[in-house]
Amino acid sequence: KGPYTIAIDGPAAAGKGTVSRAVAAHFGFAHLDTGLLYRAVGARMLLGQDPATAARELAAADLEAGDLRGPEVADAASRVAVVPEVRAALLDFQRSFARRAGGAVLDGRDIGTVICPNAEVKLFVTASAPVRAARRHAELVAAGSAISPEQVLADVRERDARDSSRTASPLVPAEDAVTIDTSDMSIDAAVDAALAVVTERR
Ligand code: C5P
Numbered sequence: 001k002g003p004y005t006i007a008i009d010g011p012a013a014a015g016k017g018t019v020s021r022a023v024a025a026h027f028g029f030a031h032l033d034t035g036l037l038y039r040a041v042g043a044r045m046l047l048g049q050d051p052a053t054a055a056r057e058l059a060a061a062d063l064e065a066g067d068l069r070g071p072e073v074a075d076a077a078s079r080v081a082v083v084p085e086v087r088a089a090l091l092d093f094q095r096s097f098a099r100r101a102g103g104a105v106l107d108g109r110d111i112g113t114v115i116c117p118n119a120e121v122k123l124f125v126t127a128s129a130p131v132r133a134a135r136r137h138a139e140l141v142a143a144g145s146a147i148s149p150e151q152v153l154a155d156v157r158e159r160d161a162r163d164s165s166r167t168a169s170p171l172v173p174a175e176d177a178v179t180i181d182t183s184d185m186s187i188d189a190a191v192d193a194a195l196a197v198v199t200e201r202r
Contacts, residue, residue: 004029004103006198007111007119011160011171012074013132013139015182015190016125020107022191023198027105032097034108034115035077037090039068042076051080055089071140071147071155078159081109082166091115109163112174121201123194124173127183129156
């Protein structure tokens with residue numbers, strides 16, 4: 001099997017991660033959650049490191065740090081993600097991953113536009129901000145957080161604004177991406193919709 005790249009972009013908590021894992025499992029492809037790269041750099045910035053240096057020195061062990069999922073790290077990730085040197089330092093790793101033999105699914109914000117403009121399939125998975133905030137709130141509460149729904153919605157909107165308005169690789173759908181709006185879909189329905197698009201292209 002040769003390289004085959006599926007690019008999945010979209011805002012936070014739209015269902016991208018779940019859809020990406022399911023698509024990768026279905027086709028036997030490797031999966032890279034590129035948000036983790038920015039989260040790992042954000043976590044190092046919170047420890048006082050220079051983000052560009054942290055991005056250049058990023059190692060596999062950084063991605064396994066257990067505390068990358070929280071809201072503080074998410075906020076730090078979206079701050080380091082505006083730095084062009086950070087994005088440049090993470091480019092080669094993502095491109096090599098995308099072209100590995102046997103197929104790859106990458107999910108993030110700029111996969112179809114910047115990292116893999118020639119991806120065989122591009123999806124843009126989105127949902128309304130209130131729906132995404134409600135999903136994220138449920139996840140955080142299930143993980144033991146006492147954060148309020150209002151705070152999560154404010155965080156989601158702030159991160160959306162920062163991701164969409166930055167000059168370096170802003171969050172926008174690629175021209176040739178197929179958009180899946182999961183606002184009124186169950187997770188299973190979103191996964192089925194994504195599988196249908198990929199199956200049709202293959
Ligand atoms: O997807 P996730 O919420 O883990 O991403 C955290 C942050 O990393 C995003 O808000 C975004 O600012 C940044 N990011 C990015 N480009 C990507 C993936 C994530 O700028 N490809």
